[in-house]
Amino acid sequence: MALLTNLPTDLLRTFIAVVELGGHSKAGAVLGRSQPAISLQIRRLEELVRTPLLAQEGRAIHPTPAGEALLSYAREMVRINDEAVRYFHRSDMTGVLRIGLPTDYAVAFLQNTLTGFLRNHPDVDLEIHCDLSRELHQQMRSDDLDIIVATMPSARMPYLSRSWTEQPIWAAAESMVLAPDRPVPLGAHLEGCDYRSRMIEALDGAARRWRIVYTGPGISGLQNAVLNGICVTALTRATLLPGMRELGEADGLPNLEPLRVGLFYKHPRLSPAGLQLVSDLVASLESVGSGVKPLPN
Structure with missing residues (x-):
């Protein structure tokens, strides 16, 4: 029987950080590693999957098509790993967590997952910001928000964790x-x-x-x-x-076109409290229907 290849979560975490933070130096600063160490980890991961994962255009670094495919799996694998670690460590969660929601979603999410999260983690200060989806995406890019739920102008977008269809x-x-x-x-x-x-x-x-x-x-x-x-x-x-x-x-009213909605976050930037809220939101989304997709499509 052929042995399966294991993808170490530390390599996946580094890969996610390089893509989401936009470079080896920024990833190294967040992960506490030197730029050569980050480059070495990326090369090791490319050896394991047997394909290049990153491409450089000028000073910008972008994932290759294979890198985009791996990124979706990597985010989910690291999220589940961190969820398991939090379960066994039982560490206290504190700090400020900023979440952005479109106005239509504020009601449904506040009444369920977010209020449950606040009840279970009273030491976390949750700041909820409601705005147009385009503004939420901009605030996510500028690190003014930690987690957003927003409509998607395109099928493939940075920081996407889950996507689903809403029928207005x-x-x-x-x-x-x-x-x-x-x-x-x-x-x-x-x-x-x-x-x-x-x-x-x-x-x-x-x-x-x-x-x-x-x-x-x-x-x-x-x-x-x-x-x-x-x-x-x-x-x-x-x-x-x-x-x-x-x-x-x-x-006398015509049918409305459906909307694609996504859950977005920057994994390297999230605190333990943020990662827990993401897991709670993912569990909530998966419980409401089969339209929720774990990977971009």
Whole structure:
């Protein structure tokens, strides 16, 4: 029987750090190793997988296609390793953890995983920031946020841990009836919101007139505007409240295009508390349906 190759987690951790931090020197500073030691570990990993993993363009270092494939596996293998170590060490978790959520996801995630995490880890200060997905991605790149849940403009993105599909639905007050000869009164978040774009694209594609009658940054204000019969909007099912009903083609509204959503974090930058929250979020996502994908597709 042929022996299987083992990929040491220290080599995988170094590879992740080089890719996510953008170079051998930065990875070495975080991991406490010299640049030659980091280079040696990368070469050893390339020997084990029998293919180049990194390519340099000018001063920038990028993963090769094989490196991109390995990165997804490496992040998951190191995450599971760290989860197992935390379980047996039982170390106290403290510090500040900054998480970013789109406004539509603040409600569902806060009520479940995040509140459970705070209850189990009272010494961790959790800072929750709700914003447009494009802003959350920017703040992740600039290290202003530790973990984000955000929509994905492309299928392959840095720092991606999990991705899944969300189907937006049209929502209105139960008593609201749309007049077919009048513009659809829309409620939406600010310019740049993916749900706002989906509504406008769908209505324009169906040659259905519309007008924005409510704009606001928060999900609760948008929900109240819908419940009061001011507007219709696109929501996730998790944010559809009692007193609302789903609208569809029978109401003269076209189907909305689905959205790809992802869970993102920089593994080398995360504290033990952050890695625990990622594991909690992953477990929560995997429990809600088969649409959650562990690897980028």
